[in-house]
Amino acid sequence: HAQGRKFLAEEGLTFPQYYALSLLSKKGFWKMSDLKKDLLITGPGATKIADHLVKKGWAKRSRSRGDRRIVNIEITDKGKRVIERVFRQRQDYLASILKRIGVDKRDLLMKGLEIFALSLEEEI
Template sequence: MNGAMGEGVRGELTDRFVCAIQHLSRLMHNERLGELKKLGLNAHQANTLMMLYHHGPTRMGALANYLGSKLPHMSIIVDHLVGKGYLQRSSDPSDRRVVICEFTDDGRKATQRIINHTRIRAKKVAEKWDFKQFESVVESLESLWSTDEERSVCIVSDPNKDRLFNKM
């Protein structure tokens, strides 16, 4: 039993974990699609808004790196969001070549709509559990989140990459 996917008890548990994560992702993603359509957004644009919601005004290069995109593609995404009135661009006063992306009021409201929609969906699911089940799920997800957050901090704080948020 080396814990490889599908091998032994740990492998079976890993398979179940992966299946549960995929199902959770599909559940939340499918519910979000309708709301995104109402807002005239695609997944790339929504991910950009969510990134800015969590990190505040951010350099274009940092957005591209964080979202796994190339700078030209990120520029197209931001162009669409600026055109919809959801974002505004400005130059970094210390380096005019650096573009800073930030919300407009409409962009903040649109993002809050997406978040509220997700919250309502999550509450509907949680209502089906008794308190003990609910607490167990929350603790497990918080553990997963903190584990991933530790990994993400290492990626984001690489001094050789343009991934530092809010660097002005």
């Protein structure tokens, strides 16, 4: 949505870059080959995203110690701070929307979202 794109644009991120950085923030590092699979993009597409993240200082590349052919990408502290800022902005935005909803409807919405989240977890 427009507000989400605004948050990302303020940080200099596209959604695919944000998603890649978000994945990195959860695991710490990713093999480039796995990153492209998880993002459902081509190798050159993953390289372009990684190049941007590295250029901004949000991630760094390294070679696998066990197999020098394998390239890993790893989130930096600066990248973690970007993810935290965007996450906080999204939380604040959603909280402002929830404040406009009455308490009864808010409780109903929360129950529905909990059911939805549990269903998603079962799928994953």
